[in-house]
Amino acid sequence: MSRLQVVSGKGGTGKTTVAAALALALATEGKRTLLVEVEGRQGIAQLFETEALPYEERKIAVASGGGEVYALAIDAERALLDYLQMFYKLGSAGRALKKLGAIDFATTIAPGLRDVLLTGKACEAVRRRDKKGAYVYDYVVMDAPPTGRITKFLNVNDEVAGLAKFGPIHNQAQAVMRVLKSPETAVHFVTLLEEMPVQETADGVAELRAAELPVGKVLVNMVRPQLLDEEALRAAAGERRTAVAQALSAAGLGGARRGGHAERLVDPLLEQAAEHAQRVELEREQREALAGIGLDTYELPMLGEGLDLAGLYRLAAALRTHLGADRAQGAA
């Protein structure tokens, strides 16, 4: 299992949610994970129902089994000042740069430089060791930018190393790329069983592969249960209408006679079933498309009524089951 787990995917598919669930899932007994967010949106704080996270690693949850989850909202501006401090001991000059808008420069016109700082900070957390030489975090899980930007984001250090041909930035960029291109890293894609996210996933995977970045798994989120199989649906649509009306009636839903309450339910229920069947068919197509990508897929259930903390732990449990099954099979 790679120590840096990057979670990308189309916007709104559940990156933040799944990243958090993964951080919980990996925090098994005695383990510590760090969940990092890079888009400055305080999505983690919202999810865990806490106040906005400062630029500081702090414990945010205890996973079932006792592992710990820490969280960090990486702020590009602060990260830049940190770097200036670290490399140049630039106390006041750093502040002056900030006054002049240099930080704005880094974060506005050159998202590239911003991404350098964000990936750099995450990689630093991956490599960090305590006094005894043990890793401080067993896993670092990143709630990453969406599919359309992930390759550029992770690869930015390559670009920077090309643009800045020497100097500390060049060296730093190369160090980060060494982590990101190694098996230490796995980039996962969250998707739904819908055309656009699946298409984006396929494109994203291809881009990552072309950039020689390590692709992880496809995490299919918000999977709804298949409540009826196709055969049952065909049967229902055909000669079973009367039988269904009688069954509804027997279940206490009114008369099965023509015009009775139960009988009047049959058409709308069958119509909903037909829509369901169509959805199931579309989902089957999307599953097929996903299979074509050739990655392992994990499915996570759709949880109704908005997602609360309890729901997050349920998703984490589902992920643990998948991870456990994989481990049993000896997969990475």
Place this chain on the structure above:
Amino acid sequence: MSSQERRARETGLDTVPVLDTVPVLDVDPLLDDPATRIIVCCGSGGVGKTTTAAALGVRAAERGRRAVVLTIDPARRLAQSMGIDSLDNVPRRVKGIDEGAGGELHAMMLDMKRTFDEVVEANAAPDRARAILENPFYQSLSAGFAGTQEYMAMEKLGQLRARDEWDLIVVDTPPSRSALDFLDAPKRLGSFLDGKFIRVLMAPAKVGGRAGMKFLNVGMSMMTGTLSKLMGGQLLRDVQTFVAAMDTMFGGFRTRADATYRLLQAPGTAFLVVAAPERDALREAAYFVERLAAEEMPLAGLVLNRVHGSGAPQLSAERALAAAENLGQRGIVDQGDGNAGPRGSSTAASPETPRTTARGGAEDTRTEDTQSEGTQPEDTHAEGDGEVADDVAQLTAGLLRLHAERMQVLAREQRTRDRFTALHPEVAVTEVAALPGDVHDLAGLRDIGERLSHR
């Protein structure tokens, strides 16, 4: 916002009475009015902005307008079906449109990088333009400037409007978490280009400023020294050349962004806010509505997209589940006692979910009717009499579970929708049903268009 509304927003709005007379939005008068020149479809990510924009374009053209639709990142199949899958950044006539009413539809998909190049070419002298386009810094970062996509969408809108070839322009907006980005990002880019830092970077290129600037210049060269250590001298030089070359254009960028912004405030412009009936999307929609009002930009209404309905709203989720359970037990234990009545009616008192249809609000809860349903005379002796074959019981239980799931979705959507209505009762709303499949061809777009206009 009144304090009551603000409090309502903070507390989840349960304290605000929901008005049951929400004005209905009909897009046809809007599309037919020759004074309508621009329609902008905004909303948070994935709600159906592109679909709505394309559907409006098709409908407008088939109702006789010479329309052009500017799409941004359309789904591949949709782009193919409109014949705009090749990125050449110019509108193409869409085939398969019914042009009987005298209209036509042109469509294009925005190429951000190319639009940026076009702006450079149009605004700088040829040699400067070449210097910028060939600059490695421009090449590697132009597509990634924060707000570029929004800026370029605005830019393209300005270009299309200036050509005056179409009498209606429908604009899609870039996928973004916040609909507000469309309005804010171009200005952010503009204000950056106006920023102090740019001037610092350009300082070496402009040596020999006024004497009074000397002190400042010392400070600046210290800064650029630091930067050059940080970034590597050559990168800094690239950036400086880039910035210097862009210098002549900065005013141009701002002027153009301002002009397009004014266009958005003009009387011929109408905004449609698209949202899915979900908490986040409707919260964004509410912010956007407030912002449009503050900017004096005309809002035509809210498109509530992918709304679920049911043909059997009288059967609540709770009752459906109870009945499914009842049947499930039959499937396992063959009861054969034929005494389903009491068990059924015991669930009849469970709270009903408000009736909702794809179109209506909660105007009809039918509580009395449904609660008494199980005990109405015609129903007291159920004809099924309990003898339900195993497979039929399973099948029916499945149908009921499916229905229960649907009713839960309906109730959730109704709640989120009520919250929005409580905040903005003045906003006209049109609902578009969630279709079971994607929308990826002209027929699908026509279908959405009809739903948008309640036909």
